[in-house]
Amino acid sequence: MSIRKLTCLAAGAALLASTAVGTAFARDQIQIVGSSTVFPFSTSVAEQFGQKSSFKTPVVESTGSGGGMKLFCAGVGENTPDITNASRRIKEGEFKTCNDNGVTPVEVKIGFDGIVMANAKSGPELNITREQIFLALAKEIPGEDGKMIPNPHQKWSDIDPSLPNIKIEVLGPPPTSGTRDAFAEIALEGGAKKIEVLANLRKEDKKAFGKIAHAVREDGAYIEAGENDNLIIQKLEANENAFGVFGFSFLDQNADKVKGAVVEGNQPEFEKIAAGEYPISRSLFFYVKKEHVGVIPGLEEYVAEFTAESTWGPDGYLADKGLIPLPEADRKAIAESAKSMAPMSF
Secondary structure (H helix, E strand, O other): OHHHHHHHHHHHHHHHHHHHHHHOOOOOOOOEEEEEOOHHHHHHHHHHHHHHOOOOOOOOOOOOOHHHHHHHHOOOOOOOOOOEEEEOOOOHHHHHHHOOOOOOOEEEEEEEEEEEEEEOOOOOOOEOHHHHHHHHHEEEEEOOOOOEEOOOEEEEEHHOOOOOOOOOEEEOOOOOOHHHHHHHHHHHHHOOOOOHHHHHHHOOHHHHHHHHOOOHHHOOOEOOOOHHHHHHHHHHHOOOOEEEEEEHHHHHHHOOOEEOEOOOOOOOHHHHHHHOOOOEEEEEEEEEEEOOOOOOOOOOHHHHHHOHHHHHHHOOOOOOHOEOOOOOOHHHHHHHHHHHOOOOOO
């Protein structure tokens, strides 16, 4: 190839790069998508950031963890979000999609959250195990002969006479939600492991076990209620026999309206989640698009605000919102990693 052609190609590439940067600079407001669970924490940080700094208040949208990852990993540029919130870690397939589309995620773990099953304060008490949760909500369960059958349980008391004699009716998030992913992995799968025939299957065929353990029934006992946890709270108030699945922070913020079920002897409480005693808990994250750092104004400063002790520490304003803080050493290490915008590895 001639030097002239090489020069022309280089000039064209430089022009495209210049245009891309110029286009990105056309947007001067951080755009954040993702988890409905992380949404209230991210919104609080965005509001504080807007008040304290000279930057515009970031726009935060609740799209669900899966929906947020899809938007975030779609590519680089002003039409794609800068940050996505997630109530579970990025999946390997999502990470690959990001890389294939030129996106380098910077991972920031922000704390812990419990997943609760809650109902109206006027409703029945529920003291339950993960095995019983699986037997209530799994699409198929082992029959008396050990073979899988469609879930026959209509009432909680069908599972155990000590449970409420009311119809199984659980309002929860859709498959795009990180809360749904975590609930399936921690509660349903955790319960399935307690059943001997399924525990044996897990040893023989993990894939087959996972398919059974994560499949939620579709006969009306589990009702997909969207990504709006506030709407679930309203529906629980209207139907005292229904239960809802959502993050601890929403229980904490609506303690005057709903109460959480006791799971394996543990109340869903701040201290029990922080100590690892409450059995249905998970880590929360957000991911920054490294390619937008230095292009979209305020990204580094927003991350600094989120990882400040006065924000995510034990006495920070996010603790008042229900965020369970990470241990001090973890907060320090993650804050340093986030400051340097270190790319994550999978």
